[in-house]
Amino acid sequence: MGSAVDRGGDRESRGRAMNPNFDQIKKTTDIVRVVESYGIALKKVGADHVGLCPFHEDTKPSLRVTAGKGLFRCPACGAAGNVIQFVAKKEGLTEREAALKLCGSIPGVMRASELPTAGEAAQPRSLPSLPSVDEATRAKLLARVAGFYAKTLFKDRAGLDYLKARRLDDPAMLETFSVGYCNGTLRNALPKAGEIIGQLQAIGVLNERGNEVFYGRVVVPIFDAAGNVVSLYGRRLDDEQPRHLYLKGGHRGVFNGIAAKTSQSLIVTEAAFDAMSLWAAGFHNAISLYGKDGWTADHETLIRENGVTEIVLALDNDERGREAADALENKLSGLVESVHRVMWPEGVKDANAFFLSRTAEDFRALLPQPVRAARADEETAGKEEITLTPEGFTLAVAGRRYELCAIEKPRRAHAVSGRGLCRTGAGKRLHSRRSG
Template sequence: MARIPEHEVERLKREVSVQRLAETRGIRFTRHGADLIGKCPFHDDKTPSLVITPSKNLWHCLGACNAGGSPIDWVMRAEGVSFRHAVELLKADHLPLAASPIQPVKQSTVRKLPAPVEREADDRVLLLQVVDYYHDTLKQSPEALKYLQSRGLQSPEMIEHFKLGFANRTLGYRLPAKNRAAGAQMRGRLQELGIYRESGHEHFNGSVVIPVFDAAGAVVEMYGRKITPRLREGTPDHLYLPGAHRGVWNEEALQASKDIILCEALIDALTFWCAGFRQVTASYGVNGFTGDHRRAFQQHGTERVYIAYDRDEAGEKAAAELAAELIEMGLECFRVQFPKGMDANEYARKVTPAAKSLAVLLNKAEWLGNGKRPEPRIESIVIEPVSEDVALEIEPEP
């Protein structure tokens, strides 16, 4: 699970007044030197034992609670929520606006943030609402944006156009409580759609999420890429919705061009797109070229495919088998040759500018058909080509 950025936690500790949080609960204070003294709301306090130090923005109960801490700790205790949930409440400023005494917290009364999904929504709308929520979350998540930047995918246009999102477990904080009928029903529906697991956790938690839409704008597939480099052993980096893959990512490219770049993975396809090559789509992994891809290629009259799979053993084998299949379908095929061991994203980050270096590889792609090699006709935004020596001779780091 992606951690809350430390600077965000420190900002809340610094900017949210714990005195104000206490006063909204109806607590009255008297000054005692640099501190404020009042009755603790967390136990039956006959003699004032709650101490707040405004200069440090800290609180402490010297009585039965023997507890204290920052504004976040206050919200955790007052609302009966987890650390992450308390942070979300503070970020949304979803706190009491009038004096209200603190009662023992019951799960059914825990404050909830505004729900991003509607109980009455059908499955199609519900998935779109989840995608919208993840999309909004990404734009407010420095850690997710930093990950995209590290992959050379910091284009705001790309993020908006493809509705990239980020799942960070906060969706559950905005649903009705799971011990209520509405909450149980909603979680059950999200589990059926693949957004939740039987364990009660979000399926894509800790992942940048890339949705796949059909021609009508419905979400038919979702891909998640974990952003944390050191995961628990056995945790996959790549996730999809449960079940068979559906749809074709960026199918509009097939409508606009007869020449298509086909990548092994969505991150690689986004790399080409950000470099100005909009006629790109992707398989769902090395063996993820599906019947939907075949039908789309035939439906839109695709004529030529540039196979830009990874330059490793699995990628080479899959590219050769796929090329044979596509040629049998009547398509012309080229193999984009990255340096050994590299994929499109790694190469584009290593040889910059990516728009120029990728153009060189596309124009030098290996012809996989019979007879004379036709001239590549892939459209490029490149005007000044990069040196072919630089583009083709670079080797990956050990």
């Protein structure tokens, strides 16, 4: 972790350290000194120390270290946890290995009490140079990784059982969002060495030790406007920190951003799971932030380029969620025509918690009246009505009527459905003409 080392140490203390007391380490280790030992300059701001986050390409200080609680968090990328988890994430270690480092039981590693001060901050250890990965290769690699995790979800019950407990196991929803699970088997499917290992390390799928960064998490890919996978979101199956994890390199894309192409009204949640809960309940116009402070330039671009006129804020039902909604409402005031808020019932934390015991009708009742009326019109306009005629049938959808008629033609035929034309064999050809 740094240049100061503990090469000797008595056997007794070393033996005790091989079974580290996690609680004791968290209580007695100065997290500020640990963070500064990586060469990260921290500045005292109120109760926190603020600096550049080492877990994404941070250009303005977003890392918050709270010495009194022994915790760190980054609202920008979602990284959060205690001192052991900081070291584990920074070094690519398990939490036990990180704890052993902090108590000085591994040769070549300084004890927590021997960490340098800010003025003596250790130089970051040199790492093997990683290959440069162009955007096209990055997108292909992420798509393959997301596809592997999506298959793993149905091979390892842990991820699916977790989603089922949160009522997020709707098959259509899982398929639509390519939801997956990382159980560590991707590494077994890769060669032991070679270009792809370095590439996956460079884009943040593997850490510097070659282990999977999203191990033990449900993984959801995030797409850009062109349909490329540009990021990954991972949620731990337990409540250990950090519960939420994003691919390194800054936030890119918007979860379910494609909704803006078909709806001028969007429901905005804090996290992907909340938006997924809404989608499974029939509200397909739900998108998510990257946490409470996770509004990005990509969100703004999505709204501007697709002509979104209305936003419904459905952030978490706590103080920080309400503060985030206040700030976001101000940002949106000049961007869209109207901004509304969902007022959750008392005791309901967020959208996912709401749908654990309530229905789509219950949620619809929480929407402001103008939003309910607009949604009713949208649902009516989106319904398909098929009427048989002597020559074929008519299809009415989205305010338009399509008439489909049969025309004789030898040796070749097509069939028509509400989804489009497809060839069937021989006998007749059907063509369509639009009216109305």
